Amino acid sequence: MRTQVVIIGGGPSGLLLGQLLHKQGIEAVVLERKTREYVLGRIRAGVLETGLVHLMEEAGVANRLHKEGYVHDGTQIAFGGEMFHLDFMALTGTPVIVYGQTEVTRDLYDAREAAGARTEFEVDHVVIHDADSDKPHVTYEQNGQTKRIDCDFIAGCDGFHGVSRNTIPLNVRREYEKTYPFGWLGVLSETPPVHDELIYANSERGFALCSMRNENLSRYYIQCALSDHAEDWTDKAFWSELKHRIPDEIADKLVTGASIEKSIAPLRSFVTEPMRWGRLFLCGDAAHIVPPTGAKGLNTAASDVHYLYHGLVQHYHDKDSDGIDRYSEKALLRVWKAERFSWWFSGLLHRYPDMSEFDLKMQAADIAFLRDNEAQQRAFAENYVGLPY
Known part of the structure; x- marks a missing residue:
């Protein structure tokens, strides 16, 4: 088999790249280790930058997003039992949209199937060959058979x-x-969101986040020890701890219920350089974690897709290699800015086990500066809604 681009990984970044290339008449085959149902069963966050x-609009898959997504013009920051609002629209003229990553993936799979584009599921033992040559190829096993795809380029969208x-x-x-030195314990519940915007909370007991998926599905997180296990936390213990970490006015409105998903995620910042080797390009979690x-x-995975997609279109349509030659440089410039923001925002909100009294005072001063200073609010909002590509 031969194609122009092999995309390894059938998550949102690989599917988005494939759909964008399809729209430009560039053929791509997507290889996915799991089934479609398994991929769509993964629960992920869904705050989308513009x-x-x-x-998604350019890929022709934004109709449901615009119909069902929630436009958020700002967010809430809670500290010391009080809460203040950061108005993205007033500060930047740009909102974010809350729309689950699972739904993004579902829309992309539906579009790929409708287009008749090729996706190979349940592939094992994927091996990339001769990526540093002008004739790369990929081999894999599927249904007990070894298969090979020759191609021009390989996009690694297969995660960490x-x-x-x-x-x-x-x-x-x-x-x-x-x-x-901590993780996030997350609970998904079939309950209405406690607020119409996300609430990020810094408390003496640790960080908390109140988020949502839709009007009847909420997602909540609390900072926890890395040694904790999700099964150690009963629903009652989780809701009690969450209420202690958010302002009383919010806690009093919180609707609790049985969790339908509960998990602990460790936090990591990770970047690999370069993001290109020969004709192999890394996208998303394959190259960086925030x-x-x-x-x-x-x-950040989407911004990688933007740079690679435009580079490949430039290569195939204009016979110009500048876009793919500079892919790693352009992608990493934006990645490191996103890494910086995520690292800084994490430091603003979490309680680290080795924090001194001085550190706590500096954290409180940093939050107060964000609350009171418009220039700092604008810098925060510009990073949160997404830096330009």
């Missing part, structure tokens, strides 16, 4: 544990990492 929304990043030799790539604070994971 840049990602525009890519995928094969793509590890294909780049160790003497070529350099990795930067920070691990955080803490969920600030909701940059899916959005």
